[in-house]
Amino acid sequence: MPSRTRSRAAALALPPFERVLEEHGRAVLRFCVAEAGPQRGEDCFQETILAALDGYATLRDAGAVRGWLLTIAARKVVDQHRARERAPEPVADVDVHATAGTEPAHDGALWARVARLPEKQRRAVTLRYGGDLSHREIAVVMETSEDAARRNVFEGLARLRKELAGG
Amino acid sequence: MAERTSRSRRAARPTDMTNTRTTNDDLDAGIATLATELRAHALAADALDETRFARLRDCVATRALERGLADVAIACHDSPLGRIVLGATESGLVRVGLPVESEDAVLDELAARVSPRVLRAPRTVLDDARRQLDEYFAGRRHEFALALDWRLTASSASPSTKGRGRDGRPRPATGFRHAVLCATAAIPFGSTATYREIAARAGSPAAHRATGSALASNPLPIVVPCHRVLPSGGGVGQYRGGTEAKTRLLALEGAV
Numbered sequence: 422m423p424s425r426t427r428s429r430a431a432a433l434a435l436p437p438f439e440r441v442l443e444e445h446g447r448a449v450l451r452f453c454v455a456e457a458g459p460q461r462g463e464d465c466f467q468e469t470i471l472a473a474l475d476g477y478a479t480l481r482d483a484g485a486v487r488g489w490l491l492t493i494a495a496r497k498v499v500d501q502h503r504a505r506e507r508a509p510e511p512v513a514d515v516d517v518h519a520t521a522g523t524e525p526a527h528d529g530a531l532w533a534r535v536a537r538l539p540e541k542q543r544r545a546v547t548l549r550y551g552g553d554l555s556h557r558e559i560a561v562v563m564e565t566s567e568d569a570a571r572r573n574v575f576e577g578l579a580r581l582r583k584e585l586a587g588g
Numbered sequence: 589m590a591e592r593t594s595r596s597r598r599a600a601r602p603t604d605m606t607n608t609r610t611t612n613d614d615l616d617a618g619i620a621t622l623a624t625e626l627r628a629h630a631l632a633a634d635a636l637d638e639t640r641f642a643r644l645r646d647c648v649a650t651r652a653l654e655r656g657l658a659d660v661a662i663a664c665h666d667s668p669l670g671r672i673v674l675g676a677t678e679s680g681l682v683r684v685g686l687p688v689e690s691e692d693a694v695l696d697e698l699a700a701r702v703s704p705r706v707l708r709a710p711r712t713v714l715d716d717a718r719r720q721l722d723e724y725f726a727g728r729r730h731e732f733a734l735a736l737d738w739r740l741t742a743s744s745a746s747p748s749t750k751g752r753g754r755d756g757r758p759r760p761a762t763g764f765r766h767a768v769l770c771a772t773a774a775i776p777f778g779s780t781a782t783y784r785e786i787a788a789r790a791g792s793p794a795a796h797r798a799t800g801s802a803l804a805s806n807p808l809p810i811v812v813p814c815h816r817v818l819p820s821g822g823g824v825g826q827y828r829g830g831t832e833a834k835t836r837l838l839a840l841e842g843a844v
Contacts, residue, residue, distance in 0.1 A: 437699040437706035439662065440692075447634045447641055463644055470648045474657040477705055531622075531629055550626035578619045586618070 435483050438474060445487050446470070448552045449494050455536065455547040456498040465501050469494040488558035491548060495562050534581055542577030549574045649709035659703035661711035662695065665718045668725050669833050672810075676713045677702060680735030684717075684808050686829030701740060721810070727840065730777035732811045740807035741766050767791055768802040775816040778841045782820040804828055816843065 449469055454462030472493050480489055535546050541563070548559045559570040634641075652658040660682065665672045670687025673694045682702060685694035698706050713735055723729035742762045767790035774789075775781050781789075786803075787796040803814040809828055815837040819825040824844070827834035838844040 434696075434700045435704035437660075437695040438704060439695060439706050439708055442645065442707070446645065447637075450637070450641055450644065451630060451634065463640075466644055467648050467651065471652060471655065471657060474652055474705055474707070475655075531625060532633070535626070546626070550623060551630045553627070553630075575619070578622055582618045582622055585622075 435477065435480060436486075438477055441473075441486055441490075442470065445490055448487065449490050451551040452491055452494050452547055453498065455532070455551055456495075456544065457501050461501050461505070465494060465497040468497045468500075472497070485558075487552070488554060488561050491552050491554060491558070492562045495544075531581075534584060535577070538577050538580060541573045542580065545570055545573035546577040546581075645708075646710075649707055652707055653709045653711060657705060658707040658709045658711075659705040660698045660707070661709040661714060662698070662706060663708065663710075663714040663718065664691070665721055667721060669829070669836065672721065674714050674717050675702075675706070676711045676717070677737045677739075679737040679739075681713055681717055681808065681811065682737040682740060684811055686809055686833060688830040688833065689828075697740075717811070724810070725840065734811060736808060736811070738766060738769070738807075741769060741802075764790060764792060764795065764798065765802040765805075768799050769806060769808075769812050769814075772803065772806070772814050772817060773812045775813055777813075778843050780816045780818050780838070780843050782818055783825075784820055786817055800826070810837070813837075816841075 450462070450466045453465040453469065456462065457465050469490065473490055476493075480486060532551075535543060537543075538546060544563060545559055548554045548562055549556075554562065556571045556574065557567050559565075559574070560567040563570060563573075565573070649658065649661075653661065656678075660675050660677055662673060662675045665674060667687075671691070672687060673683070673685035673689075673691050674681065675683035675685070675694070675698050683694060683698060685691065695706055717732075717734055720729055720732050720734065724732070742765070768786055771786050771789035772781075783796040783799045783803075784793070787793055787799040790799065792798070799817075803817055804826060806812055806814040806828060809815070815827055815829075815834045817825070824831060824834050824838065835844070
């Protein structure tokens with residue numbers, strides 16, 4: 422009986438949010454940190470999860486939950502950037518997070534290079550390989566065409582490749 | 589650093605050293621390798637960042653509770669029977685999942701029947717339940733003092749079959765199920781009752797089979813002690829958590 426209940430529930434209803442967080446939360450955190458730096462990225466992550474919980478009942482397709490979460494995250498990152506422009510951090514705070522903008526989101530020089538890519542390429546590469554999104558999902562998150570998403574990923578990789586080869 | 593990375597990539601693809609393909613092919617191959625490396629680094633970083641993720645998850649859970657966004661808070665508790673999953677709404681404890689039930693299935697049930705906004709979060713009643721369970725298993729507690737949410741007492745059938753059993757006959761009303769569980773909750777620690785006795789106490793002496801089915805779907809086992817209800821013919825009878833668990837609980841209470 423439990424298995425029957427489960428398959429029926431899984432087919433018709435949204436999965437328990439706890440499972441969504443377990444399966445996709447790390448990708449959301451990775452994206453937020455890559456886009457907003459370690460400190461602000463953590464804030465973005467929390468805001469994203471709270472907003473997702475708030476609107477969870479409106480999600481129509483449980484299969485699209487990853488792209489949906491990252492779309493919210495992308496919006497929170499933009500909010501964060503705007504807030505920062507409006508109210509620059511106090512000097513003392515800047516000292517603490519002096520590296521926030523440039524610090525690599527991941528250990529290793531490779532992702533540090535990703536962080537220095539032009540914005541669209543950086544975001545596309547981060548979503549593709551950090552968030553594990555398809556080109557179609559990236560297009561949704563970045564509000565571009567699928568071709569443009571594919572191109573941004575490719576150009577980002579090509580640029581990295583050239584840098585690595587050329588030193 | 590860049591040179592070293594570049595060399596190690598070539599080493600991983602020895603054909604690159606000797607092939608005469610065009611630059612474009614080389615670029616494609618290099619990009620494919622780069623993509624694989626980026627993915628691998630991201631996953632490795634995840635492993636390193638697990639403590640950070642856990643910390644943020646706790647922060648988010650607390651804030652979600654404060655804002656009323658977590659409709660069902662859950663917690664796990666290790667007991668002598670094994671791992672128990674607890675679920676609680678704002679009204680109280682709504683579900684006790686025994687070790688024999690899969691945690692996934694319990695979460696799915698809560699998502700489908702209460703709300704999909706299920707989150708591991710520190711609701712007070714969960715802490716109370718865990719402490720009281722510990723005391724119960726240590727023999728220091730004979731009854732539970734917890735706010736209970738009875739909403740899962742209703743039939744678990746899907747809407748299309750609501751009100752009818754698998755054989756097509758009408759299911760007993762929710763009111764009867766609730767009455768059965770209330771009568772069961774009143775059985776003192778260390779004593780037992782038969783299905784017939786509980787049926788009578790619930791107001792329908794003839795409905796001892798329906799009593800069995802109401803107890804079989806008790807959403808709050810242990811706390812509502814359905815393990816204290818036994819067949820009049822002898823033996824311990826059925827239990828949602830398995831016969832072995834039922835026997836152990838009765839033994840713990842000195843009832844058998």
